[in-house]
Amino acid sequence: xxxxxxxxxxxxxxxxxxxxxxxxxxxxxxxxxxxxxxxxxxxxxxxxxxxxxxxxxxxxxxxxxxxxxxxxxxxxxxxxxxxxxxxxxxxxxxxxxxxxxxxxxxxxxxxxxxxxxxxxxxxxxxxxxxxxxxxxxxxxxxxxxxxxxxxxxxxxxxxxxxxxxxxxxxxxxxxxxxxxxxxxxxxxxxxxxxxxxxxxxxxxxxxxxxxxxxxxxxxxxxxxxxxxxxxxxxxxxxxxxxxxxxxxxxxxxxxxxxxxxxxxxxxxxxxxxxxxxxxxxxxxxxxxxxxxxxxxxxxxxxx
Numbered sequence: 209x210x211x212x213x214x215x216x217x218x219x220x221x222x223x224x225x226x227x228x229x230x231x232x233x234x235x236x237x238x239x240x241x242x243x244x245x246x247x248x249x250x251x252x253x254x255x256x257x258x259x260x261x262x263x264x265x266x267x268x269x270x271x272x273x274x275x276x277x278x279x280x281x282x283x284x285x286x287x288x289x290x291x292x293x294x295x296x297x298x299x300x301x302x303x304x305x306x307x308x309x310x311x312x313x314x315x316x317x318x319x320x321x322x323x324x325x326x327x328x329x330x331x332x333x334x335x336x337x338x339x340x341x342x343x344x345x346x347x348x349x350x351x352x353x354x355x356x357x358x359x360x361x362x363x364x365x366x367x368x369x370x371x372x373x374x375x376x377x378x379x380x381x382x383x384x385x386x387x388x389x390x391x392x393x394x395x396x397x398x399x400x401x402x403x404x405x406x407x408x409x410x411x412x413x414x415x416x417x418x419x420x421x422x423x424x425x426x427x428x429x430x431x432x433x434x435x436x437x438x439x440x441x442x443x444x445x446x447x448x449x450x451x452x453x454x455x456x457x458x459x460x461x462x463x464x465x466x467x468x469x470x471x472x473x474x475x476x477x478x479x480x481x482x483x484x485x486x487x488x489x490x491x492x493x494x495x496x497x498x499x500x501x502x503x504x505x506x507x508x509x510x511x
Contacts, residue, residue, distance in 0.1 A: 256306075256313055258337040261356045268359050272306050273299070275433065276363055288425040295366040296433030305362055312358070316351045318344035332356055370432040374468045375411030378441035382467050384409045385444045387488060389463035393418065393429075400427070408444060408491055412437040443491045450483035451476050 259270045268278045275296040282289055297305075313336060321335075321343050334346040334355040346352050374383035384407060391404035402420025415432040448467050454477040465476040465484040476484055 255339050256309065256336045257339050259309065259355060259359060260335040260337065261332070261352075261359050262334070263332040263356065268363065270305070270359055270362065273302065276359070276366060278363055284426075289427075290425065291428045292430070293363075293367075294431040294433075295363065295370060296431070297366055298434055309358070312354070316355075317347045319347055321345050366432070370415055372407045372409035372411065372413040372415055374471060375409040375413075375437065375440070377469075378410050378445050380445040380448065381469050382410065382441075382444050382448055383471070384468035384473075385447055385491065386466040386468070386473070387464075387485065388466075389485065391418065402427075406488075406491070408440055410437060410441040410444060412440045414440070447484055447487045447491055449487070450480050452480040453477065 255272070257272045261268050265282055266278065266280045268276070270276045275294050277292070277294045280291045282291075316336070318336065323341065323343060329345070332352050334352045336344040336346065338344065346355065372384060377383060386405070386407045388405045389403065390401065392399055392401045400420050400422060402418050404416065404418050406414070406416045408414045412434045413432075414435065416430065418429045420427050444467075451465070451467055453474045458478055461478070461481075463481070465481045466473050467476070468474070
């Protein structure tokens with residue numbers, strides 16, 4: 209799957225940056241009209257809502273009040289591989305990050321471009337999108353590098369702590385839910401089959417990882433973030449109502465459901481795995497469709 213296709217799937221408008229990041233072409237922005245005063249982000253008098261940065265093979269976006277999305281396309285020994293990671297920090301951390309950005313951007317020299325501008329630009333590149341929808345292309349190489357470094361650091365910070373840990377006991381005594389199994393999802397209107405691993409903690413933290421092999425090569429889609437602990441605990445208790453621990457005679461399968469209680473993970477029996485999978489839609493609702501794939505019947509364990 210190409211970077212363009214993944215970008216279209218998540219509806220990330222990068223105003224031409226995606227084309228540059230995928231192909232790595234050298235592009236030249238149209239010059240300003242002679243005699244025009246330099247435009248800076250401060251002159252636009254509008255809050256920056258999104259930051260877009262691109263370098264060869266990668267496009268990243270940080271949205272105010274939203275998430276950090278990174279789309280990457282790289283060449284492995286076996287061929288091309290595409291990856292999309294969406295990390296949704298706690299609202300207070302994102303607010304803090306944009307407060308620092310608001311102090312950084314007023315001095316940044318920019319050039320306002322049309323919404324559907326496809327003029328060639330050089331990589332690396334950066335754009336700022338205002339609340340009014342104005343797209344400001346960053347002109348200085350030093351400013352571009354600063355924005356790239358800022359976004360990279362934020363992404364690395366979130367990545368270092370995105371795997372959920374068991375939270376406090378739910379009313380039914382659970383601390384975390386984990387499911388692994390075959391799943392399918394419509395990406396860009398096309399059905400894609402793969403494997404989903406999802407973890408949801410009573411702390412409210414979740415991590416969903418979907419891996420698939422497509423006609424265009426391997427693809428991985430990951431999303432992590434937070435919901436309220438109360439919603440997480442309620443959803444976990446609902447999903448695990450039919451949970452029964454596997455016996456010593458049950459064989460280990462690649463498709464399974466597991467629950468953490470008293471700090472230890474317990475895998476569900478073959479029979480209860482199917483029941484847990486059927487109730488996983490409860491978690492999907494609680495996560496606001498954060499885990500896009502829908503679990504299929506665990507056929508590989510004979511159900």
